[in-house]
Amino acid sequence: MQLPPPRGPLTAWLNDRLTHSDTTSGDVPEVGVRELPYADDDLQLALWVAYELQYRGFDGVDAERQWDSAVIAFRTRLERPWIDWLQATCGVSPDQRPVAEQLRALIDSADSTDGPRFAPYLRRHATREQFREFVLNRSVYQLKEADPHSFGIPRLEGAAKAALVEIEADEYGGGRPERMHSELFRTTMRWLGLDDTYGRYVPDVPAVTLALSNVMSLFAIHCRWTGALLGHLAALEMTSTLPNRQYATGAIRLGASEDQARYFTEHVEADAVHEQIAAHDLCGNYVRQHPDALPDVLFGAHCALTLDNLFADTLLTSWTTPPARRCG
Incomplete structure (x- = not known):
């Protein structure tokens, strides 16, 4: 690159x-x-x-x-x-409830006006070019999917470590290279005529797309932010199933084959399981081992939700705002 x-x-x-x-x-x-x-x-x-x-x-x-x-x-x-x-x-004040309940409450109450509209728009209204732009932007992270969160593995122990390895193993295809989620995403990119080379579209995407990737790397590289890294992963897993179901429907509406939409359908199935593992087995066990890390876990989750909504707002605004009229 x-x-x-x-x-x-x-x-x-x-x-x-x-x-x-x-x-x-x-x-x-x-x-x-x-x-x-x-x-x-x-x-x-x-x-x-x-x-x-x-x-x-x-x-x-x-x-x-x-x-x-x-x-x-x-x-x-x-x-x-x-x-x-x-x-x-994105700072969050924790309470006495189990961390899984607080993560769910954070997701349910997130100040979000554009995130919930984004997936339905792609399902029902997006043109092929708009869907292509969505996939192009997502490629900045999806082609190294799971890599940032894997930095957390050597920092964990016991049940929390086992939970993170279980999630990451699925992301990497369970030992089958063709089933790696990054490889499934490449198939979707090729359907849309995109170059699936790692990092190819970094020069073309807006700052907010880079910010989606950068917040993960910030948490991954610094041991100080291990709790935030786990909370970030939990938020991704807990908010993945419904949007990916709609992305799959939108892709098929635009002519994608089952294989070309498999990246999205794979996440519908996998993340329904990962949601429970991430919230209870990963974050729950980590907070039991490190009670002082609860605010960081919730902070990382809130960062994931906030930046995803800002990304959605950026694309939706560009797609739905009429071009300015010229004077004269």
Whole structure:
């Protein structure tokens, strides 16, 4: 994968740092305070590039740059406004109920106006081009599906660890490469005429799409956020079944075969089971082992719900807002 073209001074500095063998670069740009960091293209792309060094890296970038102290310090500066906004927007005060009940209550009461409209729109109204845009955006994460949450495995023990491994094993196809969820998603991409190369559409997607991936990587890379990583996964699993059923219906309406829609139908079946494992066996056991982690678990879940709704709002607005009239 090539480094994506910069979108501003942050990504320009980072790309320069990563590609110069003498490790020299110009003055580090000021990150500043951003009111809506999830919508900041330069910030989110710079974070995505910095995090990707922990996954597959980039062509022409020395693998040792993963540990470049200047890059790590820069990433830390990028994270500060991002974490501040997430905590201010998605912080949750826990109560005495079991964590599974609190997760369900959080999902049921999430301040969401566009998330619930998104899946029905794709099922009933989306054109093939709109469905293609949806899949293109989702490819940024889905082609490495489960990888961020797998960072949590070595940090867990006992029943919580077993639960996470059970979920992740299904995501990776249970030992069958062709059943890996990322591979099923590639089949859907090819149906829509999309390039299924890993990271291909990073240069084309808006900041909020990168933010969906970046919040997972933030929680994955930092041990401090292990509880949030588990809560994030639980929220994904607990809100997956109904939307994916509607995505499958929409894909078939637009001409997809059973195989081409299998990514969505697979999640209808798998996540109905994963929901219970994630809420009770994973988060429930983890909080029993680490009672102080409950606020982080709920925080991670709320981050997942909030960013997914912002992503839905971005696409729905672009699809349903009439173009501005020209004057004269």
